[in-house]
Amino acid sequence: MFYSPVITNASEAAKSDKLHLFRYVEDPDQVKVATYEQHGGYKAWRKALTGMSPEQVAETVKNAGLRGRGGAGFPTGLKWGFVPKNSPKPRYLVCNADESEPGTCKDRVLMERDPHAVIEGMAIAAYAIGCHVMFIYIRGEFNHSIDRMEAAMREAYAAGHLGKNLYGTGYDLEMIVHTGGGAYICGEETALLNSLEGERGMSRMRPPFPAIEGLYACPTIVNNVETLATVPHIINHGAEWYRKLGTEKSAGTKIFSLSGHVKRPGNYEVELGFNLKKFIYDPAFGNGIIGDKKLKGVIPGGASTPFLTPDMIDVGLDYESLTVKGSMLGSGAVIVFHEQTCIVWVLLKLIHFFHHESCGKCTPCREGTAWLEQIIHRIEAGEGHPGDIEAMDEVCSNILGRTICPLGDAAVMPIQSAIRLYRDEWQYHIDNHRCLVDTRFEFK
Amino acid sequence: MADSTKIETPARTVETVTFTINGRTATVAKGTTVLQAAHGLGITIPSFCWHPKLKPVGACRMCYVEIEKMPKLQVSCATEVTNGMVVFTESDKVKQGRRAIIEFTLLNHPLDCPTCDKGGECDLQNLTFAHGYDDSRFAFQKLRKIEAGVPSTFDDIKIGPEIVLNRNRCILCYKCVRANKEAFGEYDLGAFERGNHTEINAAPGQQVDNPFSGNLVEICPVGALTNTDWRYKIRVWLTDQKASICPFTSSGTNIQFYVERHKNRIFRTTGRRNDAIDDGWLSDVTRYGYQIIQSPDRLKTPLIKKNGKQVPATWDEALAVAAARLTEIRDKKGCVCVGGLASPSLDNASLYTFNKFMRVAMESNNVDYRTEYRRLPSSLDNPYDIAASQAFTIADIDESDVIVVIGSDLVREHPNEYLRVRKAEQFNRSKVFLLNPLSTKPSDVAALELVHKPGAEEIAISAICLAAMESGWASGVNADDLKSKTGFKKAADAAGACGLDLIEIQAVARAIAEGKKITIIAGELVTRSREREAIGAALCNLNRVFGVDGKGQMAILARHANSVGAARLGLTPDLGAGFAGALKSIWGQYPETPPQNTDAMLAAARKEELDAMILVGVNPVMIYPDREFAREALDKLDFLIACDLFETETTQLADVVLPLAGWAEYRGEYFNLEGRLQSAEPGIAPLNEARPAHQILESLAEQCGSPLFAGMDQRNAEMEKILKVDIRRPWPTGLIEVKPQPQETAPERTVALIMGDDPHHSGYLTEKAPSLVGFCGEAYAELSPELAAKLKVGAGDSVRLEAATGKIIVPVRVSEHIDNDVVFVPRNFMAAPVNSLVSRKQRVDWVKISKVSD
Numbered sequence A: 001m002f003y004s005p006v007i008t009n010a011s012e013a014a015k016s017d018k019l020h021l022f023r024y025v026e027d028p029d030q031v032k033v034a035t036y037e038q039h040g041g042y043k044a045w046r047k048a049l050t051g052m053s054p055e056q057v058a059e060t061v062k063n064a065g066l067r068g069r070g071g072a073g074f075p076t077g078l079k080w081g082f083v084p085k086n087s088p089k090p091r092y093l094v095c096n097a098d099e100s101e102p103g104t105c106k107d108r109v110l111m112e113r114d115p116h117a118v119i120e121g122m123a124i125a126a127y128a129i130g131c132h133v134m135f136i137y138i139r140g141e142f143n144h145s146i147d148r149m150e151a152a153m154r155e156a157y158a159a160g161h162l163g164k165n166l167y168g169t170g171y172d173l174e175m176i177v178h179t180g181g182g183a184y185i186c187g188e189e190t191a192l193l194n195s196l197e198g199e200r201g202m203s204r205m206r207p208p209f210p211a212i213e214g215l216y217a218c219p220t221i222v223n224n225v226e227t228l229a230t231v232p233h234i235i236n237h238g239a240e241w242y243r244k245l246g247t248e249k250s251a252g253t254k255i256f257s258l259s260g261h262v263k264r265p266g267n268y269e270v271e272l273g274f275n276l277k278k279f280i281y282d283p284a285f286g287n288g289i290i291g292d293k294k295l296k297g298v299i300p301g302g303a304s305t306p307f308l309t310p311d312m313i314d315v316g317l318d319y320e321s322l323t324v325k326g327s328m329l330g331s332g333a334v335i336v337f338h339e340q341t342c343i344v345w346v347l348l349k350l351i352h353f354f355h356h357e358s359c360g361k362c363t364p365c366r367e368g369t370a371w372l373e374q375i376i377h378r379i380e381a382g383e384g385h386p387g388d389i390e391a392m393d394e395v396c397s398n399i400l401g402r403t404i405c406p407l408g409d410a411a412v413m414p415i416q417s418a419i420r421l422y423r424d425e426w427q428y429h430i431d432n433h434r435c436l437v438d439t440r441f442e443f444k
Numbered sequence B: 001m002a003d004s005t006k007i008e009t010p011a012r013t014v015e016t017v018t019f020t021i022n023g024r025t026a027t028v029a030k031g032t033t034v035l036q037a038a039h040g041l042g043i044t045i046p047s048f049c050w051h052p053k054l055k056p057v058g059a060c061r062m063c064y065v066e067i068e069k070m071p072k073l074q075v076s077c078a079t080e081v082t083n084g085m086v087v088f089t090e091s092d093k094v095k096q097g098r099r100a101i102i103e104f105t106l107l108n109h110p111l112d113c114p115t116c117d118k119g120g121e122c123d124l125q126n127l128t129f130a131h132g133y134d135d136s137r138f139a140f141q142k143l144r145k146i147e148a149g150v151p152s153t154f155d156d157i158k159i160g161p162e163i164v165l166n167r168n169r170c171i172l173c174y175k176c177v178r179a180n181k182e183a184f185g186e187y188d189l190g191a192f193e194r195g196n197h198t199e200i201n202a203a204p205g206q207q208v209d210n211p212f213s214g215n216l217v218e219i220c221p222v223g224a225l226t227n228t229d230w231r232y233k234i235r236v237w238l239t240d241q242k243a244s245i246c247p248f249t250s251s252g253t254n255i256q257f258y259v260e261r262h263k264n265r266i267f268r269t270t271g272r273r274n275d276a277i278d279d280g281w282l283s284d285v286t287r288y289g290y291q292i293i294q295s296p297d298r299l300k301t302p303l304i305k306k307n308g309k310q311v312p313a314t315w316d317e318a319l320a321v322a323a324a325r326l327t328e329i330r331d332k333k334g335c336v337c338v339g340g341l342a343s344p345s346l347d348n349a350s351l352y353t354f355n356k357f358m359r360v361a362m363e364s365n366n367v368d369y370r371t372e373y374r375r376l377p378s379s380l381d382n383p384y385d386i387a388a389s390q391a392f393t394i395a396d397i398d399e400s401d402v403i404v405v406i407g408s409d410l411v412r413e414h415p416n417e418y419l420r421v422r423k424a425e426q427f428n429r430s431k432v433f434l435l436n437p438l439s440t441k442p443s444d445v446a447a448l449e450l451v452h453k454p455g456a457e458e459i460a461i462s463a464i465c466l467a468a469m470e471s472g473w474a475s476g477v478n479a480d481d482l483k484s485k486t487g488f489k490k491a492a493d494a495a496g497a498c499g500l501d502l503i504e505i506q507a508v509a510r511a512i513a514e515g516k517k518i519t520i521i522a523g524e525l526v527t528r529s530r531e532r533e534a535i536g537a538a539l540c541n542l543n544r545v546f547g548v549d550g551k552g553q554m555a556i557l558a559r560h561a562n563s564v565g566a567a568r569l570g571l572t573p574d575l576g577a578g579f580a581g582a583l584k585s586i587w588g589q590y591p592e593t594p595p596q597n598t599d600a601m602l603a604a605a606r607k608e609e610l611d612a613m614i615l616v617g618v619n620p621v622m623i624y625p626d627r628e629f630a631r632e633a634l635d636k637l638d639f640l641i642a643c644d645l646f647e648t649e650t651t652q653l654a655d656v657v658l659p660l661a662g663w664a665e666y667r668g669e670y671f672n673l674e675g676r677l678q679s680a681e682p683g684i685a686p687l688n689e690a691r692p693a694h695q696i697l698e699s700l701a702e703q704c705g706s707p708l709f710a711g712m713d714q715r716n717a718e719m720e721k722i723l724k725v726d727i728r729r730p731w732p733t734g735l736i737e738v739k740p741q742p743q744e745t746a747p748e749r750t751v752a753l754i755m756g757d758d759p760h761h762s763g764y765l766t767e768k769a770p771s772l773v774g775f776c777g778e779a780y781a782e783l784s785p786e787l788a789a790k791l792k793v794g795a796g797d798s799v800r801l802e803a804a805t806g807k808i809i810v811p812v813r814v815s816e817h818i819d820n821d822v823v824f825v826p827r828n829f830m831a832a833p834v835n836s837l838v839s840r841k842q843r844v845d846w847v848k849i850s851k852v853s854d
């Protein structure tokens, strides 16, 4: 088997006693259950199942301060606690591996290179919520991830980490690998559940929240791959250890996918709160901008987060600091643009994506994203009208906060920030029917 | 007239919440949405995707309201009222939000209102005028969804026999898809693609032709879904609405006709939502059935047989001939020589007039309204009629946690109750059990479907009773008594005898025992059985064992629009002393002659012991189980009068044919299966020379020298008195002996024939509705893939079905849902008279089946 080549900071992680997610991702044998066990794998699962109550597990994760790595940053232990205690219905755990946010490619690395960590994390989470059938919903195009996860699952069954009467405790746990429906929206947890049920991948209204009524109308917890892969480490080393990593409110480490105009794009595990500027320029990470050009802007958390201009990048990569700067940590995909990038062109690409991926359920997102694309397309083509910027801004505000799921917000937040931060450039496009910068956005 | 039979459900205490809306304080039941609460207070909130009978989805975002302490606008259709909530529906923010939604919705809308058939009743049109901008800021080419290679002026595509789709007009409220799925359980329509490329369309390779498809058109808020029945024929504002009742099933579905003002023509039928009955859903038969009234094939004038040929005559001539012959035969000394059959779909006045005509003017007790059943009991005192007379409330199905359907192909017999059962499962998570000799439609929502051997209904029911007693889930009766009354020592024996697993039987027994609110529905497969009395006895025992009457309802449902009325107005031949006495005191006379039911009358006619018959809206040749028997009998009569809307195989035998007016042509009252009395307004005046049955019978009586009423008031006063007679029979207090009458063993190389109605073809008249014919096409034989393979037939082939009494040739339909030893053939197709394969004597109709090689 081979896997997608990507730069990681595994060697650094191997030396560190803080970084844990990436410690073994460069070891080609890590995908095998024996190697994983040699590296201390499945110890946490055994410990949780044989030595802890489900409540203790949830409590530990809660005390560790782990927050969801799928984008919203919701405290994981707290979420598990929402599962009704005495519901007669079965409960389900679903690992969200639909990773489709432009710029985000961290879950794939974990699935391809450390699949047992994902399984172990899922198993512990399943136990914490009293679930006996767990699913992993993997993006349909991720062929390697699917193969790896299936192979690992089979090994885990064979090694007795999954199946019936685990470790002699009487606890049964089955796992199902499900390949995704091929849409970005299927990563949104309620659309994911619809898709998993065999329905069209469209978001559901909340409430009810999945923790109360999710898959097949039963209590369901949806967690991101990275979130779950973190759980075994917390169980092994304790909540205190994890809490001390990162910042006070953003505990732990996180994988950031660095892409765009940097010399060393890749996936890097760092402690939360890591300085963004350092992340872009440090030789161990981005190693600076391609061609040593000037920086124009950064999207710090995936395609749906607002821009940061060069004067704003001296900031910690954590939930709170980025919010202060008007952006978000999101899924941790840092996209860097150098000075010769046309901002209108970037936004055209982004809005095209969101228009294309809108599930079509609610009016503002369905119609608004298409309209925005048409306006931006016209501006980019040098045919913008006076008033287009204002129209765009208004369309954005008619979408923001008025849709069923956050995709609508995700589509307009980068646009609004780009208008705010780069207004002159938009205006130049409209007034002069051409681009302010002469080179287009290219990854070279 | 008061509705005397409706049972009141005890008022439940509901938790309430108090909130403020536009400065008004109000209290509503907990769980009410803001939108519903507002509507209840007379505050309208505009909406597109909300539908009172579907789960809210919050898709259109038109129903925004502002709620204090919530920074974002909220969709009122999906937000429940909470205590202390402060709601504004007309704030500037709300108005701005709505305007934006209208603007978004219109972006790609073609605005082809002048050529759109929805104009005048379009939600988008109306709400745009009320809430939208005057102008559009959208300066781009509109998205146009067209079918490559299908030329069409308005980008229309036909997605079903009736339904035309225009995707450009669609505003993607998803109501059609949701109703199809949530309410009807159908998946022939879906959404495809994403974003603003999303479109509604028929499922690949399928047509939208489910039995409820017409509703999709009715609930579409715009002109995206229209039906060929109505489109481009008239503008809605040129019509008047007339409130009517569906005559095709026993539910009494509330409908309205759209009639061209000052002209005598109906253009369509839509629902007139009545939550107690229909939730606003109509089956296609109910929706398109009105077309039969305006069929060009309607009888135009009376006909009189002269020299063996029926020739047109005036009413005066026809009535004179009829009266002369009837009086002559009536007055022959020493025998009862006149009989009559009336349709249970007729209105009360007609049925009552018929009854009095027969018993008073004709001095005969040869009266019946049940033409399609074999071995009828003559009187009402038998276990079958006890079970059939029980109180039943349609709306109570919704709240039953356990629903058992016994001997009923629900969607084909009771489409409305079929939807209720689905609703109970969908919205109330009720457990549904099906006990039938074939797999039937709600099986997809059934907790368990039990398919027993044909002709073993009472054994299966007994097995349930025995299983409950054996396992201690029920204790209503003495176990030994039950064993001796059912003739089985053990539940396992009974289960085996009807071809079921004991575990399945136990599951049903346990569910009934543990259910808190039970609904048990029995239907036509019971009623049509030769052993209906044995099955009725088993049902009585079921009630006793589980105490069903104490925690729910159980009844054999009436099948026709006014079956209940017919029974209550005394159209059963032998009424028993009490009922007959009541009639005698009203009429001052009552015939002494022996009462004869349909079977007896036809048998007598065959033996030439009955000389004349009058048939009102019935077609025995088509529906009597044993076609040849009925035809011969009618043929042997000296004199036959047939009143009908059309020429039929029965009217062809008549000496006098009288054109009957249909239900849409005169005012009538009907009792639905619950005993609920409802009135139907006429849509139009009778066409041609047709007359309502009651009018014909009154004239005839007058001509016979025995006028029935001094006027309408007298008739109504008499009816009111009769309806005071309670024909309801209480459940027996002890067990009844069930004499199991297992089916005759199957002769070699035969399958069991099961007749029923096609969901788009109910009754012998619906073939006259072009829209319905478009759905159901021709008759067919439904068989399992295995049987088809054995016979080496597939779609496109035909099979020959043969019995001692006749044979028919029909095309094959292969269905996954049918078992190997049965074949289903729909009734009432003129070209394939399946009742010719049926014998009155047998319990199960075994037929030989073979491939027709051409």
Ligand SMILES: Cc1cc2nc3c(=O)[nH]c(=O)nc-3n(C[C@H](O)[C@H](O)[C@H](O)COP(=O)(O)O)c2cc1C
Binding pocket: A067, A068, A069, A070, A071, A072, A073, A074, A076, A096, A097, A098, A099, A100, A101, A184, A185, A186, A187, A188, A189, A190, A222, A223, A224, A225, A227, A228, A405, A406, A407, A410
């Ligand atoms: C449009 C959209 C796409 C999303 N895609 C993903 C995804 O690919 N992977 C993921 O883990 N979460 C995704 N999410 C977030 C999920 O809805 C959900 O919040 C997350 O899986 C919860 O896991 P966590 O608590 O571990 O973060 C997406 C959300 C939205 C609105």
Ligand code: SF4
Binding pocket: A185, A202, A203, A357, A358, A359, A360, A361, A362, A363, A365, A366, A403, A404, A405, A406, A407, A408, A409
């Ligand atoms: S916001 Fe967009 S993606 Fe989310 S439900 Fe609405 S249309 Fe679908």
Ligand code: SF4
Binding pocket: B169, B170, B171, B172, B173, B174, B175, B176, B177, B200, B219, B220, B221, B222, B224, B225
């Ligand atoms: S076809 Fe009509 S009902 Fe269906 S989604 Fe479109 S507008 Fe709504």
Ligand code: FES
Binding pocket: B046, B047, B048, B049, B050, B057, B058, B059, B060, B061, B062, B063, B064, B075, B076, B077, B078
């Ligand atoms: S009616 Fe509430 S969102 Fe459509």
